């Protein structure tokens with residue numbers, strides 16, 4: 001991919017659509033409780049972009065402030081969870097992390113690790129060999145590569 005790459009996605013009913021330009025700074029699985037709650041799923045996969053790379057169209061997305069300065073957006077019609085939106089720190093500024101499964105072609109975005117691995121549902125294990133991190137991928141202690149083989153969790 002290059003900086004002019006465009007990808008599109010949206011919610012299940014099509015009322016909220018988005019387009020992203022350029023590459024994500026992060027593609028990661030997340031096992032944290034907030035992501036799992038917001039999505040009703042045992043694990044979530046996110047693609048992170050600077051706010052300026054993302055444009056929304058169609059219906060205004062609904063937003064829930066899950067913590068101060070952090071919004072989790074969804075479609076007001078069909079309820080599809082769409083984003084985590086907040087401050088990505090000094091280098092990134094405001095960021096929009098899109099739920100990877102809402103992209104029209106999600107297979108082109110490949111995750112590089114598991115975030116918040118210790119927060120996962122204890123029985124949840126995956127067979128991939130991606131690095132598992134205590135917190136955010138590449139920004140927190142790396143705990144292990146690959147699945148546990150000596151019993152869960």
Ligand SMILES: [Zn+2]
Nearest residue numbers: 011013075078
């Ligand atoms: Zn919708």
Ligand SMILES: [Zn+2]
Nearest residue numbers: 030031032035
């Ligand atoms: Zn999370």
